[in-house]
Amino acid sequence: MSNSFGKQTRRLVPPLARLTDALSPFAYPLIRIAAGALLMPHGWQKLFDGRLQGTADFMASIGLEPALALATYIALLELVGGAMLVLGLLTRLIAAQVIGFMAVATFMVLWDKGFFWIQGGFEYSLLLGILAIAIAIKGGGRYSLDRVIGREV
Numbered sequence: 001m002s003n004s005f006g007k008q009t010r011r012l013v014p015p016l017a018r019l020t021d022a023l024s025p026f027a028y029p030l031i032r033i034a035a036g037a038l039l040m041p042h043g044w045q046k047l048f049d050g051r052l053q054g055t056a057d058f059m060a061s062i063g064l065e066p067a068l069a070l071a072t073y074i075a076l077l078e079l080v081g082g083a084m085l086v087l088g089l090l091t092r093l094i095a096a097q098v099i100g101f102m103a104v105a106t107f108m109v110l111w112d113k114g115f116f117w118i119q120g121g122f123e124y125s126l127l128l129g130i131l132a133i134a135i136a137i138k139g140g141g142r143y144s145l146d147r148v149i150g151r152e153v
Helices: 014-048 052-061 067-087 091-113 123-138 145-149
Strands: none
Touching (some): 014 067, 014 091, 014 123, 052 067
């Protein structure tokens, strides 16, 4: 096996080579699907569990206006955009929007609370933002609707 520098590498656990080689094509889709799936429950809560107005009120309190329109956009991005990431449809476009959303969440909302998510910090939003950057760079990939329809942003 060669690494990205063309140098031969040896596996530390050779018996796992066949398994990791067989599963390797599914690693990136797993990341894309997981990122989208993690967004979806947040959008569901806002839209269907009565939290949209609370989200809008919070946005207004930190100066993000028009708050209700932004809260609705974010809820739809999380639910519908998350589903589109899972399917790999308009992947780069959705990922770019998630990057912006997570940048605002990380730097405008959560930064002052520190790093750790357990203390209300930015750890989770930073991770999702970084994943969205990688997804925007890579696109839908082999197992995506973008690939099936033969179009990608």
